[in-house]
Structure formats: C-alpha cells, structure tokens
Amino acid sequence: MKFGGTSVASADDIKRAARRIVAARESGKRVVAVLSARGKTTDELVNMAYEISDAPHEREMDMLLSVGERISCALCAMAIHDMGYNAVSLTGSQAGIVTDSVHTKARILEVRADRIRSALDEDKIVLVAGFQGVSGDSRDVTTLGRGGSDTTAVALAAALDASVCEIYTDVEGVFSADPRICPSARKLDVVSFEEMLEMSASGAGVLQHRSVEYARNHGVRIHCRSSFDDTPGTLVVAEDESMEQPMVTAVTHTTNEARVTITGVADEPGIAGRIFGALADANVNVDMIIQNEPVAGDRKADMSFTVSRDELRTATQVIEGLAIGDSVTADENIGKVSIVGAGMKSHPGVAAKVFQTLGDLGINIEMISTSPIKISCVIASDRVPDAVRALHEAFDLGADAVKTEDPTGVHRPTVRS
Amino acid sequence: MKFGGTSVASADDIKRAARRIVAARESGKRVVAVLSARGKTTDELVNMAYEISDAPHEREMDMLLSVGERISCALCAMAIHDMGYNAVSLTGSQAGIVTDSVHTKARILEVRADRIRSALDEDKIVLVAGFQGVSGDSRDVTTLGRGGSDTTAVALAAALDASVCEIYTDVEGVFSADPRICPSARKLDVVSFEEMLEMSASGAGVLQHRSVEYARNHGVRIHCRSSFDDTPGTLVVAEDESMEQPMVTAVTHTTNEARVTITGVADEPGIAGRIFGALADANVNVDMIIQNEPVAGDRKADMSFTVSRDELRTATQVIEGLAIGDSVTADENIGKVSIVGAGMKSHPGVAAKVFQTLGDLGINIEMISTSPIKISCVIASDRVPDAVRALHEAFDLGADAVKTEDPTGVHRPTVRS
Numbered sequence: 117m118k119f120g121g122t123s124v125a126s127a128d129d130i131k132r133a134a135r136r137i138v139a140a141r142e143s144g145k146r147v148v149a150v151l152s153a154r155g156k157t158t159d160e161l162v163n164m165a166y167e168i169s170d171a172p173h174e175r176e177m178d179m180l181l182s183v184g185e186r187i188s189c190a191l192c193a194m195a196i197h198d199m200g201y202n203a204v205s206l207t208g209s210q211a212g213i214v215t216d217s218v219h220t221k222a223r224i225l226e227v228r229a230d231r232i233r234s235a236l237d238e239d240k241i242v243l244v245a246g247f248q249g250v251s252g253d254s255r256d257v258t259t260l261g262r263g264g265s266d267t268t269a270v271a272l273a274a275a276l277d278a279s280v281c282e283i284y285t286d287v288e289g290v291f292s293a294d295p296r297i298c299p300s301a302r303k304l305d306v307v308s309f310e311e312m313l314e315m316s317a318s319g320a321g322v323l324q325h326r327s328v329e330y331a332r333n334h335g336v337r338i339h340c341r342s343s344f345d346d347t348p349g350t351l352v353v354a355e356d357e358s359m360e361q362p363m364v365t366a367v368t369h370t371t372n373e374a375r376v377t378i379t380g381v382a383d384e385p386g387i388a389g390r391i392f393g394a395l396a397d398a399n400v401n402v403d404m405i406i407q408n409e410p411v412a413g414d415r416k417a418d419m420s421f422t423v424s425r426d427e428l429r430t431a432t433q434v435i436e437g438l439a440i441g442d443s444v445t446a447d448e449n450i451g452k453v454s455i456v457g458a459g460m461k462s463h464p465g466v467a468a469k470v471f472q473t474l475g476d477l478g479i480n481i482e483m484i485s486t487s488p489i490k491i492s493c494v495i496a497s498d499r500v501p502d503a504v505r506a507l508h509e510a511f512d513l514g515a516d517a518v519k520t521e522d523p524t525g526v527h528r529p530t531v532r533s
Numbered sequence: 534m535k536f537g538g539t540s541v542a543s544a545d546d547i548k549r550a551a552r553r554i555v556a557a558r559e560s561g562k563r564v565v566a567v568l569s570a571r572g573k574t575t576d577e578l579v580n581m582a583y584e585i586s587d588a589p590h591e592r593e594m595d596m597l598l599s600v601g602e603r604i605s606c607a608l609c610a611m612a613i614h615d616m617g618y619n620a621v622s623l624t625g626s627q628a629g630i631v632t633d634s635v636h637t638k639a640r641i642l643e644v645r646a647d648r649i650r651s652a653l654d655e656d657k658i659v660l661v662a663g664f665q666g667v668s669g670d671s672r673d674v675t676t677l678g679r680g681g682s683d684t685t686a687v688a689l690a691a692a693l694d695a696s697v698c699e700i701y702t703d704v705e706g707v708f709s710a711d712p713r714i715c716p717s718a719r720k721l722d723v724v725s726f727e728e729m730l731e732m733s734a735s736g737a738g739v740l741q742h743r744s745v746e747y748a749r750n751h752g753v754r755i756h757c758r759s760s761f762d763d764t765p766g767t768l769v770v771a772e773d774e775s776m777e778q779p780m781v782t783a784v785t786h787t788t789n790e791a792r793v794t795i796t797g798v799a800d801e802p803g804i805a806g807r808i809f810g811a812l813a814d815a816n817v818n819v820d821m822i823i824q825n826e827p828v829a830g831d832r833k834a835d836m837s838f839t840v841s842r843d844e845l846r847t848a849t850q851v852i853e854g855l856a857i858g859d860s861v862t863a864d865e866n867i868g869k870v871s872i873v874g875a876g877m878k879s880h881p882g883v884a885a886k887v888f889q890t891l892g893d894l895g896i897n898i899e900m901i902s903t904s905p906i907k908i909s910c911v912i913a914s915d916r917v918p919d920a921v922r923a924l925h926e927a928f929d930l931g932a933d934a935v936k937t938e939d940p941t942g943v944h945r946p947t948v949r950s
Contacts, residue, residue, distance in 0.1 A: 127584035164608060167544035173614040179622050180607035183600035190597035191581060197590040205596050210672065231672075255627065255648075 118150040118246065118269035122286040123343035124188045125155035133343060134195035136284070137241060141201060146236045148276060150246040150269040151192055153184025158262075174219035178248070178259045182208065185245035185265065193243050203241040206231065208257070211242075212275075213249035213268060215258045222249060222258035224267065224330075227275035244272060263324035270327045274334035281331065281338050283323060288342045289349030290315070290322055292513040293367040297501040300514035304365065305348070308355040308458050311365050312338075314490040318454035319370035328352065355458060363466065364457035364511040369504050371451040371497045373403065374428040375483070377420040378435060380442030381407075384415075390438060391419070398434045400427045403452075404485045404494060416442075420483065422450065422494060450482065451497035455507055456490045467491050473510040477502055535567040535663065535686035539703040540760035541605045542572035550760060551612035553701070554658055558618060563653045565693060567663040567686040568609055570601025575679075591636035595665070595676045599625065602662035602682065610660050620658040623648065625674070628659075629692075630666035630685060632675045639666060639675035641684065641747075644692035661689060680741035687744045691751035698748065698755050700740060705759045706766030707732070707739055709930040710784040714918040717931040721782065722765070725772040725875050728782050729755075731907040735871035736787035745769065772875060780883060781874035781928040786921050788868040788914045790820065791845040792900070794837040795852060797859030798824075801832075807855060808836070815851045817844045820869075821902045821911065833859075837900065839867065839911060867899065868917035871909040872924055878905045890927040894919055 117140065119133045133151070140147050153161075161180050165172040172180075189205035196203035212228030235242045246265025251258050260267050266283060273281035290312065293301040307315070309332035316325040322340055331338050331352065341349025381387055388407070395402055405421045419441070423431045428446055435444050453474075460466050470491050474481055479502070483494035495503055508514065534557065536550045550568070557564050570578075578597050582589040589597075606622035613620035629645030652659045663682025668675050677684050683700060690698035707729070710718040724732070726749035733742040739757055748755050748769065758766025798804055805824070812819055820839045836858070840848045845863055852861050870891075877883050887908050891898055896919070900911035912920055925931065 127581075130585060161604070164544075164604070165611060168547060168608050169611040169615050171615075172611045173620075176607040176610040176614070176620075176622055179610075179624075180604060183603055186600055187578070187581070187597060190593040191585050193593040193596075194582060194586040194589045197593070198586050198588075203590075203593075205593055207596075207674075257624075 117147060117282045117284060118265060119152065119188075119192075119284045119343060120265065120286070121152040121155055121158070123284050124151055124192065127191075129343075130154075130188070130191050131195050133284070134192050134199060136343065137192070137203075138196060138199050138201055141241055148232060148236070148242045148244060148272055148278070149192070150244045150265055150272060151185055151188040152246050152265040153181075154188050157184040157187065175256055178219045178222075179257050181259050182245065182248040182257045185247050189243040189245050193241075196241055196243075201241055202239065203243055204235050205243040205245070206235075207245050208248035208268065209250035211244040211272070213244075213271065214252045215249035215260070217251040217253050217256070217258065219256075219258055221261040222251070224249060224260070224271045225252055227271050229272065229275045232272070232276065244268065260326075263327070266324040266327035267330055270330045270334070270336050270338065273336045274330070278336070281336050283338055283340045284343035285322060285340065286343065287322060288345075288347065289340050290320065290352070290366070292365065293504050293508045294319075294369065297369075298367070298505050298508050300508060302514055304350050306351045306353060307365055309352060310355060310489055311456050311458050312352045314454070314456040314487060315366055315368050318452065318456065318490065318492055319368040320366070323352070362457055363459040363463045364455050364513065365459075366456050367453065367504050367507045367511070367513065368456060369451060369453045369500050371500050372425045373422045373450055373452055373494075374425040375420055375422050375447040375450050375494065376428070376431055376435060377418060377445045377447070378441040378443070379418045379445075380416045381419050381440055382415060383417050387440065388419070391435065391440060392421075394434050394438055395423075395431060398430055400431045400434065402431075404483050404492070406483050422452070422483065449497050450494050451500035452492055452494050453500055453503040453507065454490055454492040455511065458489050460490070461488045469510060470507065473506050474503055477506055479503055534564060534699045534701060535682060536569065536605075536609075536701045536760060537682065537703070538569040538572055538575070540701050541568055541609065544608075546760075547571075547605070547608050548612050550701070551609050551616060553760065554609070554620075555613060555616050555618055558658055565649060565653070565659045565661060565689055565695070566609070567661045567682055567689060568602055568605040569663050569682040570598075571605050574601040574604065592673055595636045595639075596674050598676050599662065599665040599674045602664050606660040606662050610658075613658055613660075618658055619656060620660060621652050622660040622662070623652075624662050625665035625685065626667035628661040628689070630661075630688065631669045632666035632677070634668040634670050634673070634675065636673075636675055638678040639668070641666060641677070641688045642669055644688050646689065646692045649689070649693065661685065678743075680744070683741040683744035684747055687747045687751070687753050687755065690753045691747070695753070698753050700755055700757045701760035702739060702757065703760065704739060705762075705764065706757050707737065707769070707783070709782065710921050710925045711736075711786065714786075715784070715922050715925050717925060719931055721767050723768045723770060724782055726769060727772060727906055728873050728875050729769045731871070731873040731904060732783055732785050735869065735873065735907065735909055736785040737783070740769070779874055780876035780880045781872050781930065782876075783873050784870065784921050784924045784928070784930065785873060786868060786870045786917050788917050789842045790839045790867055790869055790911075791842045792837055792839045792864040792867050792911065793845070793848055793852060794835060794862045794864070795858040795860070796835045796862075797833045798836050798857055799832060800834045804857065805836070808852065808857060809838075811851050811855055812840075812848060815847055817848045817851065819848075821900050821909070823900050839869070839900065866914050867911050868914035869909055869911050870917055870920040870924065871907055872928065873907045875906050877907070884908050886927060887924065890923050891920055894923055896920055 193203040193205040214226040215222035246268040291301045295301040338352040610620040610622040631643040632639035663685040708718045712718040755769040822838045
C-alpha cells in the first residue's frame with residue numbers, strides 16, 4: 117500500500133491511512149506500506165536548501181529531502197500502535213532499497229528485503245519511507261526523484277512477491293480524460309501497462325512513469341485508488357490479463373511544454389546528434405522532434421522539438437551555445453493532446469479520426485508523434501480543453517458507450533502480410 | 534566543534550557556523566562538527582507526534598525526532614561546499630554512534646568512527662547529526678535525550694582523540710552566576726570537570742550534565758564558547774590542569790523544582806526503599822531527601838524530597854498509590870541556590886558563610902544538601918535572585934576580586950588525620 121503526500125498531509129489524513137492499513141491487516145493480509153512526505157514538506161525542505169545555497173550540493177540535498185518521508189512513517193506507525201497493532205517504520209536504507217549513486221535521481225539496483233521479511237514474520241506492519249534508498253557504493257542516502265515513492269512501492273511489491281501494489285491517492289483511479297476539463301470522463305477499471313506508460317508519458321499524472329515501467333518489467337499488478345473511499349480504482353496489469361482491448365482507452369493532455377525551433381540548420385550528418393547529445397548532457401528531456409525536409413537545392417532545414425517548459429531556458433541556452441543554425445526561437449503557448457489505446461494497433465483509421473475531429477474545431481496541428489498505441493498532437497495551449505472534450509466525445513469514451521465493440525465505426529479489417 | 538540549536542536556527546546562523554568550521558579547517562585543523570536541530574524544530578516534531586498520539590510510541594518518536602539534526606547537517610554541508618571545501622553530513626548511525634536500545638534516552642555504548650576517519654583522511658569536513666545513534670541490537674534509530682548533542686560531541690572527541698571539544702552556544706562560556714540575575718557575574722576561564730558536574734546538576738544550563746560526565750571519564754577537554762564572537766570561553770578540564778583552586782567558583786540556582794512531603798511515615802526499615810524505588814520505576818529523578826527523626830516514643834516521621842516540577846504530578850501519584858503515611862503535600866514555590874568550588878574541600882567555613890549570608894537577608898533555609906565541592910539550599914522561589922546576588926557578593930566572585938588567595942577570610946588549616 118502506498119500513500120501519497122495528500123493522503124498523509126494532516127494528522128487526520130495520517131490516521132485515515134493508518135485505519136486503511138489496519139483494515140487490510142485485519143482482513144488477514146500482511147501489509148507493507150510506503151509513505152510519501154506530507155503535503156508541502158518536500159517543498160519546505162527545498163526552500164530551506166535554497167536559503168543556504170543557489171546550487172545545493174546534491175548528496176546533501178538527498179540527506180535533507182529524505183527526512184520528509186521518515187516523518188510520515190514515524191507518525192503513521194504511532195497511529196497504528198494506538199490502534200493496537202505493532203508497526204515499525206523503516207528508512208529506505210533500513211528497508212534495503214539499494215540504489216546507484218546518482219544523487220537526486222538514483223535508480224534502484226536491488227531490494228534487500230530481509231529486514232522487512234523479518235518484521236512481517238514478527239507480525240508487524242511495516243512502514244517504509246518512500247522516495248529514498250542508500251547507495252550501494254558509498255552508503256550515502258539517495259533519493260529517487262520526485263514521485264519516487266511510487267517506484268519504492270512497486271519495487272518492494274516485486275521483491276516481496278506481493279499480490280498487489282495499491283497506490284492510494286487523492287483521485288479515484290485512472291480516468292478516460294482529466295475530469296476537471298472533461299466532465300464525462302469515466303474511471304477505467306483496467307488498463308494495460310503499455311497504455312499506462314503512454315498515458316503517464318503524455319500527461320496523466322496519477323502514476324509516476326518509472327514506477328509503471330518497473331511494474332511492467334517485474335509483473336507487479338498495480339491498483340490505483342482513492343485514499344478517501346473504499347470503491348475499487350483502476351487495475352494496471354499485463355495486457356493478456358486485460359479483459360477487453362478498447363481501440364482508444366483515454367485522452368491525455370499536457371499544457372506545460374514548450375517548443376524550440378532552430379531555423380537554417382545545415383542538412384549534414386551528425387547535426388541532430390550534436391543538438392540532442394548536448395541537450396541530453398544538460399539533462400533536458402526532449403519529447404517530440406520534427407525536421408523539415410530541406411527544399412531541393414537548399415542545404416538547410418528547420419528543426420523543432422518540444423521540452424518541458426521548466427527546462428526551456430536551459431534548452432535554449434544549450435542550443436545557442438552550439439551556434440548551429442540561423443536563429444533559435446521558443447514558443448511557450450503550446451499544449452499536447454494524445455489518445456492512447458492498446459486496440460489502436462489494429463485500427464488504422466484512428467489517426468484520421470483524430471485529425472478530422474481537431475480540424476472540425478479549427479484547431480491547427482503543429483506537430484504529430486505516434487506510437488503503436490498512441491497518437492499525440494501539439495496544438496495551441498488555449499485549445500487543449502476543447503480538443504480533449506471533442507476527442508473524448510468522438511471516440512465515445514464516456515461512461516455509457518464503452519462496452520460497444522467498435523463505437524467509432526472506424527474499424528476496418530487489417531491485412532496481415 | 535558542536536553547534537547548538539540557537540547557533541543553527543536561521544540560514545544566516547548556519548552560514549556563520551559554516552564559516553567558523555571553515556576557519557578552523559583553514560587554520561590547519563581536521564574538523565568534525567556536531568549539529569543540533571535548528572531552533573524550534575524539535576518542538577515542532579514533538580507537536581506533530583502529539584497531534585497523532587497522546588503517548589507516542591518511543592521507537593517511532595526517535596525515528597521522528599532524529600530528522601531535526603539531519604536537516605541542520607545537510608544544510609551546513611551545503612554552505613561549506615559553497616565556501617569551496619568538501620563536507621559530508623552523517624547521521625548518528627552513519628557516524629558509528631552505537632547505543633543501547635532505550636529509546637528517547639539511549640546511552641552511547643561505543644563509537645565506531647571508521648567512516649569519520651576515512652572522510653577526514655579524504656580531507657573532508659565531517660558534520661555529524663547530534664542527539665542520535667543506532668541501537669547495536671536492533672539497528673533502530675535511537676536518541677540520547679534532550680541536550681544529547683553535547684554528549685555526541687564529547688563521545689566523538691574521545692573516540693577521535695581530538696585535542697579539544699568546542700561547544701558553541703549562545704552564551705560566552707560558564708559564568709560565576711547567571712548574568713541575567715547577577716550583573717556582576719564573571720565568565721570563568723577554567724573550571725574542573727567536578728565543578729562543572731556540580732554546577733550543571735544544580736542549575737547551570739550551559740552544558741548537558743551527561744556530556745560532562747562523559748568528558749571527565751574519557752579525559753576530553755571541553756571549550757565552551759560563543760558562536761557569535763571569537764573570544765575564548767570557558768575551558769572544562771581535569772582538576773590537575775586547572776591553574777588555581779578557588780574556594781568557591783560559582784553560584785548556581787534553579788527555580789523549576791518542587792517539594793513533596795509525606796507526613797506520618799512509619800519509621801520502619803524498608804520504607805524509604807519502597808518510596809524511592811517506586812519513584813525510580815516511574816523515571817522520577819529525586820534531588821534532595823530529608824527525613825525528620827521521629828520524636829522519641831513515636832514511630833512515625835515526616836519525609837520530604839524535591840523533584841523537577843514537571844515530574845511533580847507523576848511523583849505525587851506514585852506516592853499516593855503506595856498508601857504510605859498520613860498525608861502527601863506538594864510545594865511548588867521552592868527554588869534552590871548552590872555554591873560550587875573545588876577548593877571548598879579544604880575550607881570548612883564555607884557552609885557557615887552561606888547560612889549567615891542567607892540569614893542576613895531573612896531567607897529561611899528549608900532543606901540543605903552538600904557534597905565535598907557543593908552546598909545547596911532549598912529556599913522560597915521568590916527569594917532566589919536575592920540569594921544568588923548576595924552569595925556572589927559574599928564570596929567575592931565578581932570580576933575584580935577573583936585572584937586573591939582567600940577572599941572570604943574563612944580559610945582555616947585543615948587537620949589531616
């Protein structure tokens with residue numbers, strides 16, 4: 117069971133989480149719970165660091181940030197003790213979460229769960245501080261990056277061969293679109309790992325992307341559900357477990373991206389490698405890339421790519437430092453709308469329907485990227501809500517329509533060669 | 534070097550501490566610094582626990598409270614890095630502070646300082662989270678009790694064979710009386726371990742009592758000084774190192790005690806053992822004890838003892854539970870004034886001078902206790918300031934008078950048998 121920051125924010129929230137944990141224990145389950153830092157704790161700790169230093173030392177940043185989850189776990193253990201059950205809180209290090217030494221974004225290398233197993237054998241409820249581990253080399257405290265508590269939970273579920281990894285959050289599960297902008301959005305009962313990966317990569321914030329990857333790689337069933345009520349949420353499972361393969365499962369969106377365009381890039385081998393190599397060295401994650409074909413006779417092309425808006429300044433500085441092309445411009449007023457669905461692989465008309473839907477609204481598609489189970493379009497950020505609602509409607513993703521076999525009418529037989 | 538809570542309270546305080554540490558490093562010293570939790574951090578953490586539970590589980594309380602010192606150390610390490618020096622913060626566990634398993638008041642059993650030595654050999658400044666360790670048995674986080682950071686510092690100084698243990702605080706050193714109530718109080722250049730132990734036991738708050746015991750037992754020189762300026766503070770050293778043996782070194786006082794009186798206690802063997810055994814079992818520290826001789830023919834006596842005022846309620850409950858004696862009364866309006874001096878051993882007139890001084894002021898002495906180098910008197914709490922000033926004056930402890938060999942004129946030759 118993993119409880120996020122909003123699920124442990126106040127004393128009442130912590131007691132509510134404790135009651136859920138105890139209820140699971142009372143139903144006969146052996147429980148390991150991973151807790152995030154409370155509400156704004158991590159932000160407060162980050163602010164403390166920036167009061168001291170403009171560029172806080174990363175090893176020390178990890179030492180600092182790791183305390184937030186420990187506070188949550190100690191408090192929740194106290195609450196569980198008061199309910200008559202034996203609980204023990206463990207730091208990431210004590211829980212055996214062994215990572216590499218890349219401070220502030222460490223990766224889990226191994227889970228040595230002996231101490232957790234011993235505690236479970238002693239009939240204890242085990243609470244583990246999320247988001248953190250210990251470097252196998254240096255024995256220093258490391259953190260897994262924001263949202264890393266999901267990964268802690270999935271990694272522990274894998275190491276302990278848990279029947280399920282329950283991720284408790286402030287929403288009821290994974291939705292067919294963001295309910296805040298699409299009122300007809302439906303809670304999904306089941307999604308596949310692959311769909312969830314595409315959804316989290318394209319804007320669904322409910323589960324951390326790396327934790328879904330880890331779950332897929334280790335076959336951990338995730339149950340994403342609300343910490344505020346008992347209704348089932350969304351199961352994230354391997355594809356063959358999934359009962360149906362709807363053509364389109366969800367519409368996702370982001371409005372926190374920006375586009376960088378470099379004009380007059382020499383059309384020579386190695387140029388793209390230099391650009392994106394330099395961006396990778398600066399830890400800038402590039403999402404979409406488009407390069408125009410140079411006009412015949414001309415040896416120059418334009419290249420555009422999108423990055424997270426908070427990495428835009430770094431990205432433009434990197435590109436300007438390379439002195440490639442005639443000019444570098446940035447557009448912060450872009451958004452991205454995506455449709456995701458495991459059934460899309462065998463439904464070739466989906467892309468056409470997306471383009472037609474957006475076209476009918478007069479929305480200009482500025483960039484397109486696709487995967488076998490996803491189509492993403494970059495559009496003006498102020499048109500994103502309209503686009504989400506229209507696509508959700510066009511693919512009949514609302515509560516009443518989902519069981520029909522081919523609700524969109526675009527299903528055509530695919531020819532296998 | 535040990536920095537207390539007020540020395541690391543704000544970002545500026547932490548940077549000031551970092552500059553002092555760096556200055557010591559620049560003077561060629563290898564530095565290990567122990568930090569306390571910032572200002573009110575520990576109180577805030579305690580409040581969080583009591584929001585959850587009326588009786589927080591002690592193991593979890595230690596897990597919770599130990600984060601405060603880690604925050605200080607991580608932030609100070611960041612500040613030192615920004616000054617161009619390499620620093621590394623360590624938790625109590627990482628620093629090898631091995632304790633027993635008595636949560637919230639653990640005792641240090643051993644210091645395994647290998648990791649600190651390695652870091653020093655790598656030319657790093659080492660910052661250690663005070664007040665905490667790790668249980669040798671259970672590998673759980675433990676804390677040493679309030680003020681435990683002084684003990685951490687002394688224990689590390691002993692283990693590392695440090696030339697000195699510098700305790701930085703918000704006062705300039707150890708004074709001949711509390712300057713807040715005795716304006717003529719003088720900063721002491723040197724006091725012996727024994728004097729410091731008596732002083733800390735009788736109200737001088739500048740050094741934690743247990744840390745002085747540890748320093749005496751391991752021969753660690755303590756330099757107690759201000760974190761706000763560079764002037765030397767007070768050296769606490771073994772007695773033979775001390776240059777002079779003034780008859781009286783300091784006047785100390787407390788106003789946070791209370792007296793419990795049990796009337797009509799049967800004058801039988803074993804009664805006192807039952808009373809004080811029960812109080813010890815309830816973790817009540819008893820300071821002074823007085824039992825009146827029973828009147829001839831009567832088999833009953835009155836017994837009084839003093840305890841810290843915040844333990845008064847527990848103490849009276851314990852005594853009432855024993856159903857010993859005719860009545861149990863409590864007096865919260867008491868204080869204690871003490872004079873401490875290593876030279877007192879060979880000056881038998883000191884007690885008489887104390888009693889006379891208080892008598893001249895019309896102050897009634899309610900209880901007396903003595904050690905070879907201390908005389909304590911329980912008096913009405915509202916007379917404590919007068920008593921401190923008068924005793925300070927009577928024994929000429931002010932700045933101008935201290936070098937005279939026998940300022941009081943009560944020195945008489947002692948006869949050795």
